[in-house]
Amino acid sequence: MKLLRVGAKGAEKPAILDNNGTIRDLSGVVDDIAGEVLTPDGLSRISGADLSSLPELDAGQRIGPCVGSVGKFICIGLNYADHAAETGADIPKEPILFMKATSAICGPNDEVMIPKNSIKPDWEVELGIVIGKEARNVEEADAMEHVAGYCVVNDLSERHFQIERGGQWVKGKSADTFGPIGPWMVTRDEVADPQNLKMWLEVDGHRYQDGSTQTMIFGVQHLVHYISQFMSLQPGDIITTGTPPGVGMGIKPEPVWLKPGNVMRLGVEGLGEQQQTVVAYAAK
Structure with a gap:
Protein backbone atom coordinates (compact mmCIF):
# COMPACT_ATOMS: atom_id res chain seq x y z
CA MET A 1 0.00 0.00 0.00
CA LEU A 54 -13.76 5.46 -1.12
CA PRO A 55 -14.11 9.07 -2.32
CA GLU A 56 -11.54 10.33 -4.80
CA LEU A 57 -9.39 13.28 -3.77
CA ASP A 58 -8.17 16.01 -6.12
CA ALA A 59 -4.75 15.00 -7.40
CA GLY A 60 -3.80 18.69 -7.50
CA GLN A 61 -4.05 19.15 -3.75
CA ARG A 62 -0.96 19.61 -1.60
CA ILE A 63 0.62 16.39 -0.40
CA GLY A 64 1.62 16.67 3.25
CA PRO A 65 4.16 14.66 5.24
CA CYS A 66 3.29 10.99 4.75
CA VAL A 67 3.27 10.33 8.52
CA GLY A 68 1.58 12.56 11.07
CA SER A 69 2.41 13.19 14.74
CA VAL A 70 5.94 11.79 14.45
CA GLY A 71 7.32 11.14 17.92
CA LYS A 72 11.00 10.71 17.10
CA PHE A 73 13.00 11.63 13.99
CA ILE A 74 16.22 9.62 14.32
CA CYS A 75 19.10 10.01 11.88
CA ILE A 76 22.12 7.89 10.99
CA GLY A 77 25.34 9.68 10.11
CA LEU A 78 28.03 8.54 7.64
CA ASN A 79 26.16 5.33 6.85
CA TYR A 80 27.31 4.97 3.24
CA ALA A 81 30.88 3.84 2.63
CA ASP A 82 31.20 6.00 -0.49
CA HIS A 83 29.78 9.07 1.29
CA ALA A 84 32.17 8.61 4.22
CA ALA A 85 35.01 8.50 1.71
CA GLU A 86 33.98 11.77 0.04
CA THR A 87 33.94 13.54 3.42
CA GLY A 88 37.31 12.06 4.44
CA ALA A 89 35.75 10.33 7.45
CA ASP A 90 36.63 6.89 8.78
CA ILE A 91 34.06 4.10 8.41
CA PRO A 92 32.09 4.09 11.68
CA LYS A 93 32.47 0.99 13.86
CA GLU A 94 28.91 1.46 15.13
CA PRO A 95 26.02 3.50 13.75
CA ILE A 96 26.28 7.23 14.46
CA LEU A 97 22.96 8.40 15.91
CA PHE A 98 21.62 11.93 16.12
CA MET A 99 18.17 13.48 16.23
CA LYS A 100 16.37 15.84 13.91
CA ALA A 101 13.64 18.05 15.39
CA THR A 102 10.16 16.89 14.39
CA SER A 103 9.33 20.57 13.71
CA ALA A 104 11.60 20.25 10.64
CA ILE A 105 9.09 17.88 9.00
CA CYS A 106 7.22 19.18 5.97
CA GLY A 107 5.54 17.89 2.83
CA PRO A 108 7.58 16.41 -0.02
CA ASN A 109 6.93 19.33 -2.35
CA ASP A 110 6.76 22.18 0.16
CA GLU A 111 9.20 25.08 -0.11
CA VAL A 112 12.49 24.67 1.76
CA MET A 113 13.48 27.83 3.63
CA ILE A 114 17.13 28.61 4.25
CA PRO A 115 17.48 29.46 7.96
CA LYS A 116 18.62 32.83 9.25
CA ASN A 117 22.42 33.24 9.32
CA SER A 118 22.86 30.17 7.13
CA ILE A 119 26.13 29.89 5.21
CA LYS A 120 26.30 26.29 3.98
CA PRO A 121 22.87 24.74 3.35
CA ASP A 122 23.11 21.27 1.82
CA TRP A 123 20.96 18.39 0.53
CA GLU A 124 20.82 14.64 1.33
CA VAL A 125 18.50 12.09 -0.30
CA GLU A 126 17.80 9.25 2.13
CA LEU A 127 15.73 6.13 2.70
CA GLY A 128 13.37 6.60 5.64
CA ILE A 129 12.12 3.74 7.84
CA VAL A 130 8.68 4.12 9.44
CA ILE A 131 8.22 2.12 12.63
CA GLY A 132 4.97 0.19 12.95
CA LYS A 133 5.37 -1.84 16.13
CA GLU A 134 7.02 -0.93 19.42
CA ALA A 135 10.66 -2.02 19.40
CA ARG A 136 12.64 -2.37 22.62
CA ASN A 137 15.86 -4.42 22.66
CA VAL A 138 14.73 -6.43 19.63
CA GLU A 139 16.91 -9.14 18.16
CA GLU A 140 18.26 -8.42 14.71
CA ALA A 141 16.45 -11.46 13.30
CA ASP A 142 13.13 -10.00 14.49
CA ALA A 143 13.76 -6.36 13.61
CA MET A 144 11.84 -6.24 10.32
CA GLU A 145 8.60 -7.18 12.12
CA HIS A 146 8.73 -3.69 13.64
CA VAL A 147 8.89 -1.84 10.30
CA ALA A 148 5.62 -0.50 8.86
CA GLY A 149 7.19 0.79 5.66
CA TYR A 150 9.54 3.19 3.93
CA CYS A 151 9.56 6.71 2.51
CA VAL A 152 11.80 9.24 0.81
CA VAL A 153 13.50 11.78 3.11
CA ASN A 154 15.52 14.87 2.22
CA ASP A 155 17.77 15.24 5.27
CA LEU A 156 18.63 18.87 4.64
CA SER A 157 21.63 20.15 6.57
CA GLU A 158 23.26 23.45 7.42
CA ARG A 159 26.94 22.41 7.48
CA HIS A 160 28.18 25.55 9.21
CA PHE A 161 25.75 25.01 12.07
CA GLN A 162 26.40 21.26 12.07
CA ILE A 163 30.19 21.19 11.97
CA GLU A 164 31.58 24.61 12.89
CA ARG A 165 29.26 25.77 15.67
CA GLY A 166 30.20 23.13 18.26
CA GLY A 167 28.08 20.54 20.01
CA GLN A 168 25.84 17.94 18.40
CA TRP A 169 24.81 17.70 14.76
CA VAL A 170 21.15 18.31 15.62
CA LYS A 171 21.52 22.09 15.35
CA GLY A 172 22.53 21.79 11.69
CA LYS A 173 19.69 19.41 10.87
CA SER A 174 16.60 20.86 12.52
CA ALA A 175 15.63 24.10 10.79
CA ASP A 176 11.99 24.44 9.81
CA THR A 177 11.36 22.68 6.44
CA PHE A 178 14.61 20.68 6.72
CA GLY A 179 12.75 17.35 6.84
CA PRO A 180 10.55 16.73 3.78
CA ILE A 181 9.06 13.21 3.97
CA GLY A 182 6.96 11.37 1.40
CA PRO A 183 5.18 11.64 -0.98
CA TRP A 184 3.86 8.42 0.53
CA MET A 185 4.82 5.63 2.88
CA VAL A 186 5.12 2.35 1.01
CA THR A 187 4.30 -0.60 3.25
CA ARG A 188 7.04 -3.13 3.94
CA ASP A 189 5.39 -5.90 1.91
CA GLU A 190 5.84 -3.88 -1.29
CA VAL A 191 9.60 -3.36 -0.88
CA ALA A 192 11.30 -6.65 -1.68
CA ASP A 193 14.80 -5.59 -0.61
CA PRO A 194 15.44 -2.23 1.08
CA GLN A 195 19.17 -2.83 0.57
CA ASN A 196 18.87 -2.72 -3.21
CA LEU A 197 17.16 0.57 -4.04
CA LYS A 198 18.48 3.23 -6.42
CA MET A 199 18.38 6.80 -5.10
CA TRP A 200 19.15 10.14 -6.68
CA LEU A 201 18.99 13.90 -6.22
CA GLU A 202 19.19 16.79 -8.68
CA VAL A 203 19.53 20.53 -8.18
CA ASP A 204 18.33 22.66 -11.10
CA GLY A 205 18.44 19.59 -13.31
CA HIS A 206 22.03 18.62 -12.46
CA ARG A 207 22.30 15.17 -10.90
CA TYR A 208 24.58 15.38 -7.88
CA GLN A 209 23.59 12.16 -6.10
CA ASP A 210 23.17 8.87 -7.95
CA GLY A 211 23.58 6.02 -5.51
CA SER A 212 22.08 2.88 -4.05
CA THR A 213 21.19 1.55 -0.63
CA GLN A 214 23.58 -1.31 -1.50
CA THR A 215 26.45 0.80 -0.17
CA MET A 216 24.92 1.26 3.29
CA ILE A 217 27.35 0.29 6.04
CA PHE A 218 24.56 -0.67 8.47
CA GLY A 219 21.36 -1.95 6.88
CA VAL A 220 17.74 -1.43 7.85
CA GLN A 221 17.48 -4.61 9.90
CA HIS A 222 20.59 -3.85 11.92
CA LEU A 223 19.62 -0.22 12.50
CA VAL A 224 16.23 -1.07 14.02
CA HIS A 225 17.88 -3.66 16.27
CA TYR A 226 20.71 -1.31 17.21
CA ILE A 227 18.65 1.78 18.00
CA SER A 228 16.18 -0.26 20.07
CA GLN A 229 19.00 -0.98 22.54
CA PHE A 230 19.18 2.70 23.49
CA MET A 231 15.55 3.83 23.27
CA SER A 232 12.19 2.27 22.54
CA LEU A 233 10.86 2.87 19.05
CA GLN A 234 7.16 3.64 18.75
CA PRO A 235 4.71 3.39 15.82
CA GLY A 236 5.17 6.47 13.66
CA ASP A 237 8.79 7.10 14.60
CA ILE A 238 11.02 7.71 11.58
CA ILE A 239 14.62 6.60 11.10
CA THR A 240 16.42 8.26 8.20
CA THR A 241 19.30 6.04 7.23
CA GLY A 242 22.06 8.13 5.70
CA THR A 243 22.96 9.45 2.27
CA PRO A 244 25.09 8.30 -0.69
CA PRO A 245 27.87 10.49 -2.13
CA GLY A 246 27.22 13.70 -4.00
CA VAL A 247 26.26 16.10 -1.22
CA GLY A 248 27.16 19.75 -1.76
CA MET A 249 29.82 19.64 0.94
CA GLY A 250 31.74 16.98 -0.99
CA ILE A 251 31.83 18.65 -4.42
CA LYS A 252 35.37 19.30 -5.69
CA PRO A 253 37.17 21.62 -6.15
CA GLU A 254 34.64 23.84 -4.37
CA PRO A 255 31.56 22.86 -2.36
CA VAL A 256 28.16 23.78 -3.76
CA TRP A 257 25.56 25.22 -1.39
CA LEU A 258 21.84 25.69 -1.85
CA LYS A 259 20.58 29.19 -2.59
CA PRO A 260 17.16 30.79 -3.07
CA GLY A 261 15.59 29.81 -6.36
CA ASN A 262 17.22 26.37 -6.58
CA VAL A 263 14.86 23.48 -7.31
CA MET A 264 15.68 20.07 -5.82
CA ARG A 265 14.26 16.85 -7.26
CA LEU A 266 14.96 13.56 -5.54
CA GLY A 267 13.67 10.04 -5.27
CA VAL A 268 14.19 6.50 -4.08
CA GLU A 269 13.31 3.57 -6.32
CA GLY A 270 9.72 2.45 -5.74
CA LEU A 271 9.04 5.12 -3.12
CA GLY A 272 8.20 8.14 -5.28
CA GLU A 273 9.77 11.53 -5.87
CA GLN A 274 9.96 14.90 -4.14
CA GLN A 275 10.49 18.40 -5.52
CA GLN A 276 11.27 21.49 -3.43
CA THR A 277 12.00 25.09 -4.33
CA VAL A 278 14.50 26.80 -2.04
CA VAL A 279 13.45 30.16 -0.63
CA ALA A 280 15.22 32.78 1.46
CA TYR A 281 14.66 33.09 5.19
CA ALA A 282 11.55 35.04 6.12
CA ALA A 283 10.58 35.89 9.69
CA LYS A 284 7.05 34.90 10.64
Whole structure:
Protein backbone atom coordinates (compact mmCIF):
# COMPACT_ATOMS: atom_id res chain seq x y z
CA MET A 1 0.00 0.00 0.00
CA LYS A 2 1.01 3.59 -0.63
CA LEU A 3 -0.31 5.74 2.21
CA LEU A 4 -0.23 9.52 2.18
CA ARG A 5 -1.76 12.62 3.73
CA VAL A 6 -3.39 15.25 1.52
CA GLY A 7 -4.50 18.82 2.21
CA ALA A 8 -3.45 22.12 3.72
CA LYS A 9 -0.82 22.19 6.45
CA GLY A 10 -2.37 21.04 9.70
CA ALA A 11 -5.54 19.82 7.97
CA GLU A 12 -4.25 16.83 6.01
CA LYS A 13 -6.58 13.89 5.33
CA PRO A 14 -5.36 10.29 5.42
CA ALA A 15 -5.33 8.82 1.93
CA ILE A 16 -4.22 5.88 -0.16
CA LEU A 17 -2.96 5.67 -3.73
CA ASP A 18 -4.89 2.92 -5.49
CA ASN A 19 -3.55 0.67 -8.25
CA ASN A 20 -4.75 3.11 -10.90
CA GLY A 21 -2.87 6.04 -9.35
CA THR A 22 -6.04 7.60 -7.93
CA ILE A 23 -5.83 9.18 -4.48
CA ARG A 24 -8.63 7.86 -2.25
CA ASP A 25 -9.85 9.43 1.00
CA LEU A 26 -9.29 7.17 4.03
CA SER A 27 -11.03 9.51 6.50
CA GLY A 28 -13.89 7.05 6.90
CA VAL A 29 -11.50 4.23 7.70
CA VAL A 30 -8.80 5.81 9.91
CA ASP A 31 -8.26 9.18 11.57
CA ASP A 32 -4.71 9.73 10.26
CA ILE A 33 -1.61 7.97 8.97
CA ALA A 34 0.01 8.07 12.39
CA GLY A 35 0.63 6.15 15.59
CA GLU A 36 -1.55 3.08 16.08
CA VAL A 37 -2.77 3.21 12.47
CA LEU A 38 0.76 2.12 11.49
CA THR A 39 0.64 -1.03 13.63
CA PRO A 40 -0.13 -4.38 11.99
CA ASP A 41 -3.75 -4.11 13.17
CA GLY A 42 -4.11 -0.58 11.82
CA LEU A 43 -2.62 -1.45 8.44
CA SER A 44 -4.85 -4.52 8.27
CA ARG A 45 -7.87 -2.27 8.75
CA ILE A 46 -6.80 -0.19 5.76
CA SER A 47 -5.96 -3.18 3.56
CA GLY A 48 -9.41 -4.61 4.25
CA ALA A 49 -11.19 -1.51 2.97
CA ASP A 50 -12.95 -1.50 -0.41
CA LEU A 51 -10.88 1.16 -2.16
CA SER A 52 -13.30 1.52 -5.06
CA SER A 53 -15.96 2.74 -2.63
CA LEU A 54 -13.76 5.46 -1.12
CA PRO A 55 -14.11 9.07 -2.32
CA GLU A 56 -11.54 10.33 -4.80
CA LEU A 57 -9.39 13.28 -3.77
CA ASP A 58 -8.17 16.01 -6.12
CA ALA A 59 -4.75 15.00 -7.40
CA GLY A 60 -3.80 18.69 -7.50
CA GLN A 61 -4.05 19.15 -3.75
CA ARG A 62 -0.96 19.61 -1.60
CA ILE A 63 0.62 16.39 -0.40
CA GLY A 64 1.62 16.67 3.25
CA PRO A 65 4.16 14.66 5.24
CA CYS A 66 3.29 10.99 4.75
CA VAL A 67 3.27 10.33 8.52
CA GLY A 68 1.58 12.56 11.07
CA SER A 69 2.41 13.19 14.74
CA VAL A 70 5.94 11.79 14.45
CA GLY A 71 7.32 11.14 17.92
CA LYS A 72 11.00 10.71 17.10
CA PHE A 73 13.00 11.63 13.99
CA ILE A 74 16.22 9.62 14.32
CA CYS A 75 19.10 10.01 11.88
CA ILE A 76 22.12 7.89 10.99
CA GLY A 77 25.34 9.68 10.11
CA LEU A 78 28.03 8.54 7.64
CA ASN A 79 26.16 5.33 6.85
CA TYR A 80 27.31 4.97 3.24
CA ALA A 81 30.88 3.84 2.63
CA ASP A 82 31.20 6.00 -0.49
CA HIS A 83 29.78 9.07 1.29
CA ALA A 84 32.17 8.61 4.22
CA ALA A 85 35.01 8.50 1.71
CA GLU A 86 33.98 11.77 0.04
CA THR A 87 33.94 13.54 3.42
CA GLY A 88 37.31 12.06 4.44
CA ALA A 89 35.75 10.33 7.45
CA ASP A 90 36.63 6.89 8.78
CA ILE A 91 34.06 4.10 8.41
CA PRO A 92 32.09 4.09 11.68
CA LYS A 93 32.47 0.99 13.86
CA GLU A 94 28.91 1.46 15.13
CA PRO A 95 26.02 3.50 13.75
CA ILE A 96 26.28 7.23 14.46
CA LEU A 97 22.96 8.40 15.91
CA PHE A 98 21.62 11.93 16.12
CA MET A 99 18.17 13.48 16.23
CA LYS A 100 16.37 15.84 13.91
CA ALA A 101 13.64 18.05 15.39
CA THR A 102 10.16 16.89 14.39
CA SER A 103 9.33 20.57 13.71
CA ALA A 104 11.60 20.25 10.64
CA ILE A 105 9.09 17.88 9.00
CA CYS A 106 7.22 19.18 5.97
CA GLY A 107 5.54 17.89 2.83
CA PRO A 108 7.58 16.41 -0.02
CA ASN A 109 6.93 19.33 -2.35
CA ASP A 110 6.76 22.18 0.16
CA GLU A 111 9.20 25.08 -0.11
CA VAL A 112 12.49 24.67 1.76
CA MET A 113 13.48 27.83 3.63
CA ILE A 114 17.13 28.61 4.25
CA PRO A 115 17.48 29.46 7.96
CA LYS A 116 18.62 32.83 9.25
CA ASN A 117 22.42 33.24 9.32
CA SER A 118 22.86 30.17 7.13
CA ILE A 119 26.13 29.89 5.21
CA LYS A 120 26.30 26.29 3.98
CA PRO A 121 22.87 24.74 3.35
CA ASP A 122 23.11 21.27 1.82
CA TRP A 123 20.96 18.39 0.53
CA GLU A 124 20.82 14.64 1.33
CA VAL A 125 18.50 12.09 -0.30
CA GLU A 126 17.80 9.25 2.13
CA LEU A 127 15.73 6.13 2.70
CA GLY A 128 13.37 6.60 5.64
CA ILE A 129 12.12 3.74 7.84
CA VAL A 130 8.68 4.12 9.44
CA ILE A 131 8.22 2.12 12.63
CA GLY A 132 4.97 0.19 12.95
CA LYS A 133 5.37 -1.84 16.13
CA GLU A 134 7.02 -0.93 19.42
CA ALA A 135 10.66 -2.02 19.40
CA ARG A 136 12.64 -2.37 22.62
CA ASN A 137 15.86 -4.42 22.66
CA VAL A 138 14.73 -6.43 19.63
CA GLU A 139 16.91 -9.14 18.16
CA GLU A 140 18.26 -8.42 14.71
CA ALA A 141 16.45 -11.46 13.30
CA ASP A 142 13.13 -10.00 14.49
CA ALA A 143 13.76 -6.36 13.61
CA MET A 144 11.84 -6.24 10.32
CA GLU A 145 8.60 -7.18 12.12
CA HIS A 146 8.73 -3.69 13.64
CA VAL A 147 8.89 -1.84 10.30
CA ALA A 148 5.62 -0.50 8.86
CA GLY A 149 7.19 0.79 5.66
CA TYR A 150 9.54 3.19 3.93
CA CYS A 151 9.56 6.71 2.51
CA VAL A 152 11.80 9.24 0.81
CA VAL A 153 13.50 11.78 3.11
CA ASN A 154 15.52 14.87 2.22
CA ASP A 155 17.77 15.24 5.27
CA LEU A 156 18.63 18.87 4.64
CA SER A 157 21.63 20.15 6.57
CA GLU A 158 23.26 23.45 7.42
CA ARG A 159 26.94 22.41 7.48
CA HIS A 160 28.18 25.55 9.21
CA PHE A 161 25.75 25.01 12.07
CA GLN A 162 26.40 21.26 12.07
CA ILE A 163 30.19 21.19 11.97
CA GLU A 164 31.58 24.61 12.89
CA ARG A 165 29.26 25.77 15.67
CA GLY A 166 30.20 23.13 18.26
CA GLY A 167 28.08 20.54 20.01
CA GLN A 168 25.84 17.94 18.40
CA TRP A 169 24.81 17.70 14.76
CA VAL A 170 21.15 18.31 15.62
CA LYS A 171 21.52 22.09 15.35
CA GLY A 172 22.53 21.79 11.69
CA LYS A 173 19.69 19.41 10.87
CA SER A 174 16.60 20.86 12.52
CA ALA A 175 15.63 24.10 10.79
CA ASP A 176 11.99 24.44 9.81
CA THR A 177 11.36 22.68 6.44
CA PHE A 178 14.61 20.68 6.72
CA GLY A 179 12.75 17.35 6.84
CA PRO A 180 10.55 16.73 3.78
CA ILE A 181 9.06 13.21 3.97
CA GLY A 182 6.96 11.37 1.40
CA PRO A 183 5.18 11.64 -0.98
CA TRP A 184 3.86 8.42 0.53
CA MET A 185 4.82 5.63 2.88
CA VAL A 186 5.12 2.35 1.01
CA THR A 187 4.30 -0.60 3.25
CA ARG A 188 7.04 -3.13 3.94
CA ASP A 189 5.39 -5.90 1.91
CA GLU A 190 5.84 -3.88 -1.29
CA VAL A 191 9.60 -3.36 -0.88
CA ALA A 192 11.30 -6.65 -1.68
CA ASP A 193 14.80 -5.59 -0.61
CA PRO A 194 15.44 -2.23 1.08
CA GLN A 195 19.17 -2.83 0.57
CA ASN A 196 18.87 -2.72 -3.21
CA LEU A 197 17.16 0.57 -4.04
CA LYS A 198 18.48 3.23 -6.42
CA MET A 199 18.38 6.80 -5.10
CA TRP A 200 19.15 10.14 -6.68
CA LEU A 201 18.99 13.90 -6.22
CA GLU A 202 19.19 16.79 -8.68
CA VAL A 203 19.53 20.53 -8.18
CA ASP A 204 18.33 22.66 -11.10
CA GLY A 205 18.44 19.59 -13.31
CA HIS A 206 22.03 18.62 -12.46
CA ARG A 207 22.30 15.17 -10.90
CA TYR A 208 24.58 15.38 -7.88
CA GLN A 209 23.59 12.16 -6.10
CA ASP A 210 23.17 8.87 -7.95
CA GLY A 211 23.58 6.02 -5.51
CA SER A 212 22.08 2.88 -4.05
CA THR A 213 21.19 1.55 -0.63
CA GLN A 214 23.58 -1.31 -1.50
CA THR A 215 26.45 0.80 -0.17
CA MET A 216 24.92 1.26 3.29
CA ILE A 217 27.35 0.29 6.04
CA PHE A 218 24.56 -0.67 8.47
CA GLY A 219 21.36 -1.95 6.88
CA VAL A 220 17.74 -1.43 7.85
CA GLN A 221 17.48 -4.61 9.90
CA HIS A 222 20.59 -3.85 11.92
CA LEU A 223 19.62 -0.22 12.50
CA VAL A 224 16.23 -1.07 14.02
CA HIS A 225 17.88 -3.66 16.27
CA TYR A 226 20.71 -1.31 17.21
CA ILE A 227 18.65 1.78 18.00
CA SER A 228 16.18 -0.26 20.07
CA GLN A 229 19.00 -0.98 22.54
CA PHE A 230 19.18 2.70 23.49
CA MET A 231 15.55 3.83 23.27
CA SER A 232 12.19 2.27 22.54
CA LEU A 233 10.86 2.87 19.05
CA GLN A 234 7.16 3.64 18.75
CA PRO A 235 4.71 3.39 15.82
CA GLY A 236 5.17 6.47 13.66
CA ASP A 237 8.79 7.10 14.60
CA ILE A 238 11.02 7.71 11.58
CA ILE A 239 14.62 6.60 11.10
CA THR A 240 16.42 8.26 8.20
CA THR A 241 19.30 6.04 7.23
CA GLY A 242 22.06 8.13 5.70
CA THR A 243 22.96 9.45 2.27
CA PRO A 244 25.09 8.30 -0.69
CA PRO A 245 27.87 10.49 -2.13
CA GLY A 246 27.22 13.70 -4.00
CA VAL A 247 26.26 16.10 -1.22
CA GLY A 248 27.16 19.75 -1.76
CA MET A 249 29.82 19.64 0.94
CA GLY A 250 31.74 16.98 -0.99
CA ILE A 251 31.83 18.65 -4.42
CA LYS A 252 35.37 19.30 -5.69
CA PRO A 253 37.17 21.62 -6.15
CA GLU A 254 34.64 23.84 -4.37
CA PRO A 255 31.56 22.86 -2.36
CA VAL A 256 28.16 23.78 -3.76
CA TRP A 257 25.56 25.22 -1.39
CA LEU A 258 21.84 25.69 -1.85
CA LYS A 259 20.58 29.19 -2.59
CA PRO A 260 17.16 30.79 -3.07
CA GLY A 261 15.59 29.81 -6.36
CA ASN A 262 17.22 26.37 -6.58
CA VAL A 263 14.86 23.48 -7.31
CA MET A 264 15.68 20.07 -5.82
CA ARG A 265 14.26 16.85 -7.26
CA LEU A 266 14.96 13.56 -5.54
CA GLY A 267 13.67 10.04 -5.27
CA VAL A 268 14.19 6.50 -4.08
CA GLU A 269 13.31 3.57 -6.32
CA GLY A 270 9.72 2.45 -5.74
CA LEU A 271 9.04 5.12 -3.12
CA GLY A 272 8.20 8.14 -5.28
CA GLU A 273 9.77 11.53 -5.87
CA GLN A 274 9.96 14.90 -4.14
CA GLN A 275 10.49 18.40 -5.52
CA GLN A 276 11.27 21.49 -3.43
CA THR A 277 12.00 25.09 -4.33
CA VAL A 278 14.50 26.80 -2.04
CA VAL A 279 13.45 30.16 -0.63
CA ALA A 280 15.22 32.78 1.46
CA TYR A 281 14.66 33.09 5.19
CA ALA A 282 11.55 35.04 6.12
CA ALA A 283 10.58 35.89 9.69
CA LYS A 284 7.05 34.90 10.64
